[in-house]
Amino acid sequence: MYTLYYSPGAASMLPHLLLLEIGAAFQLRLVDIESGANRDADYLRLNPNGVLPTLAIDDQPCRETPALLLMLCERHPEAGLAPAPGTPSRNAFLQWVLFLANTLQPAFRLWFYPSDVEGVDAVALKAAMRVRIESCFDQLDELLADGRPYLLGAEISALDFYAVMLMRWSRNMPRPATQWPRLKALADRVRARPSWIHLYDVEGLTEWA
Known part of the structure; x- marks a missing residue:
């Protein structure tokens, strides 16, 4: 349980x-x-x-x-939800999960809460984090450039749910993730799943449905 x-x-x-x-x-x-x-x-x-x-x-x-x-x-x-250990897809899975965890998610933290860093100009810090976030979106978008529907290929994985959750956080930024057409298509696939729809109902969310 x-x-x-x-x-x-x-x-x-x-x-x-x-x-x-x-x-x-x-x-x-x-x-x-x-x-x-x-x-x-x-x-x-x-x-x-x-x-x-x-x-x-x-x-x-x-x-x-x-x-x-x-x-x-x-x-x-x-x-x-994850490739089997020892497979090439597993290597990519781990690499990109840690990319989201170590690079993209912390950048969002500083975008939303620049005061976490004392003695730093908040406007400059937010500008720097915007550049970092958009660079991350560029890299994720490039993964989809070969026409694959999901970040690892033909099948959805936990990586896609992680990425789309973080993409949702950009919805009110100057350039949200949905302005990358391939990322928007990924988000649309995830947002159409019963799990996403049910979560929105349970958590009472309405925006970016």
């Missing part, structure tokens, strides 16, 4: 989507960020960083979005 601690539209979207795709039994626990519930002592015992998501696996709290992606793929190989 899984328990997912989530906030609507936060990075908890990724494990939520993967759990729906897997078809595993899970329960949801809302953490209201606006009221500061992520800083409550009870939640900090689960996640000392006070961020989302946290996924309790067999009553053990686990955190870090890309780690949860890998854990769920390993625990449910039958879902086909």
Whole structure:
């Protein structure tokens, strides 16, 4: 049994989507960020960083979005959300998951919260992060240049859900991800899936549906 601690539209979207795709039994626990519930002592015992998501696996709290992606793929190989270990596709899968985790997602963090870096001009930092985010979109778009429907090829993987979740975060930026036609086509494929539609209904999301 899984328990997912989530906030609507936060990075908890990724494990939520993967759990729906897997078809595993899970329960949801809302953490209201606006009221500061992520800083409550009870939640900090689960996640000392006070961020989302946290996924309790067999009553053990686990955190870090890309780690949860890998854990769920390993625990449910039958879902086909990751290539098999030792294959060339697996190498690409790991490379691009870590690219999203180490390059694109942190850039979004600084775009939204430039005050995280003290003593730095916020306007300049946001401009730099915009360049980095758009460069990442360029690289993801290039992966699709050969006509493949998904980032690894013919079949959808957890990588696509991760990328589209991050693309969603750009929706109010000067150049959102949907301005790259191939990325928009990828997003449209993911947004048409029952898991995405169900998540929007459960989490009460409406924008970028």
